[in-house]
Amino acid sequence: MFDIILFYIISIFSLLFNVPKNEPAAPNVVVITLDGLRWQEVFNGADSIILNDKTYDGDIEYIKANFWATDSKERRKKLTPFLWNTIANEGVLVGNRNYEANMNVSNKYQFSYPGYSEIFTGFADDSVNSNDKILNKNINVLEYINSIPNFKNKVAAFSTWDVFPYILNEKRSGVYVNADVDTLSFKESTLTMLNEMQFLTAKPINVRPDLLTYFTAKEYLKAYHPKLLYVSFDETDDFAHSGMYDQYLKSLHAEDAMISNLWSTLQSMPQYKNNTTLIITCDHGRGGTGKSTWKNHGQEVKESSQIWLAAMGNGIAQKGEIKQPVQLYQNQIASTVAKLMGTSFNEKNAKHPVGEPLNSILK
Numbered sequence: 001m002f003d004i005i006l007f008y009i010i011s012i013f014s015l016l017f018n019v020p021k022n023e024p025a026a027p028n029v030v031v032i033t034l035d036g037l038r039w040q041e042v043f044n045g046a047d048s049i050i051l052n053d054k055t056y057d058g059d060i061e062y063i064k065a066n067f068w069a070t071d072s073k074e075r076r077k078k079l080t081p082f083l084w085n086t087i088a089n090e091g092v093l094v095g096n097r098n099y100e101a102n103m104n105v106s107n108k109y110q111f112s113y114p115g116y117s118e119i120f121t122g123f124a125d126d127s128v129n130s131n132d133k134i135l136n137k138n139i140n141v142l143e144y145i146n147s148i149p150n151f152k153n154k155v156a157a158f159s160t161w162d163v164f165p166y167i168l169n170e171k172r173s174g175v176y177v178n179a180d181v182d183t184l185s186f187k188e189s190t191l192t193m194l195n196e197m198q199f200l201t202a203k204p205i206n207v208r209p210d211l212l213t214y215f216t217a218k219e220y221l222k223a224y225h226p227k228l229l230y231v232s233f234d235e236t237d238d239f240a241h242s243g244m245y246d247q248y249l250k251s252l253h254a255e256d257a258m259i260s261n262l263w264s265t266l267q268s269m270p271q272y273k274n275n276t277t278l279i280i281t282c283d284h285g286r287g288g289t290g291k292s293t294w295k296n297h298g299q300e301v302k303e304s305s306q307i308w309l310a311a312m313g314n315g316i317a318q319k320g321e322i323k324q325p326v327q328l329y330q331n332q333i334a335s336t337v338a339k340l341m342g343t344s345f346n347e348k349n350a351k352h353p354v355g356e357p358l359n360s361i362l363k
């Protein structure tokens with residue numbers, strides 16, 4: 001009898017004060033993008049056609065010494081060891097067109113703003129057709145998640161590129177977006193130091209280095225425990241446009257190590273351990289085979305719509321590299337993020353069409 005009374009007292013108390021029962025904490029999601037990184041490097045490693053191009057004058061010796069192997073499986077492991085030693089074993093990688101495991105953008109423009117908009121709004125809006133600092137009129141999944149009371153102020157984005165406050169419409173969405181050298185107004189000494197560093201560093205691509213974007217995101221995560229975190233790297237695209245294949249590969253290799261470092265950090269924190277999903281993708285592809293086609297992308301450059309995605313952790317099927325024909329789209333990522341967090345991002349709450357979740361990579 002006493003048990004029953006106690007049960008009712010606890011139930012009423014829970015209802016009144018919204019005390020969570022013994023439910024597991026809601027899952028966390030971390031999304032990472034590498035701007036304009038080709039699937040060719042992800043799945044085949046360094047490209048021999050580019051490395052053997054006599055007109056290319058980059059640091060080929062370093063690249064060959066560090067990232068070259070005749071077997072493409074060895075080569076990709078040297079270039080992106082976290083993707084191939086960890087994610088390939090514990091998660092999933094899709095986008096290897098040698099197996100027709102295809103993933104594409106569905107927007108027709110095949111450059112950054114339309115790509116990021118498609119990733120986060122789940123929608124290829126034809127009117128989103130510029131990289132200019134224009135506030136995105138479409139609702140994105142970060143904004144939707146941030147509007148849910150349990151996740152309020154638990155969504156944050158850190159980017160190297162300074163257009164993200166517009167792509168994610170920080171003003172309307174209320175999502176914390178820290179881009180380029182936006183002042184880091186935090187009390188933690190690590191974030192204070194990073195704030196100084198971002199103003200003092202050289203800027204090879206004219207915005208803060210990806211390393212600083214990474215550390216600002218990491219230190220913010222440690223201090224403020226976001227449920228949904230977005231980290232946006234930019235160097236790969238800029239170095240590719242400049243024709244600096246060596247720097248493109250070096251940035252990719254460093255970012256793979258940062259992702260590994262982030263994963264270890266997440267697994268060392270009780271809130272995130274075994275309760276976090278990592279999704280890694282890109283905004284667009286770039287030109288395919290050929291000596292200089294890799295430098296550019298866009299409507300006029302064949303193969304620019306070809307992208308890839310890697311994921312692991314909570315909710316992700318342990319399928320490794322997908323080697324069966326499949327056709328996935330960039331507009332499916334937003335609803336996948338929402339689904340992983342136990343909710344749904346759809347035409348109703350987004351107020352525009354949203355691609356279906358990527359159910360084939362989910363548990």
Ligand SMILES: [Zn+2]
Pocket residue numbers: 036111112237238241297
């Ligand atoms: Zn570009």
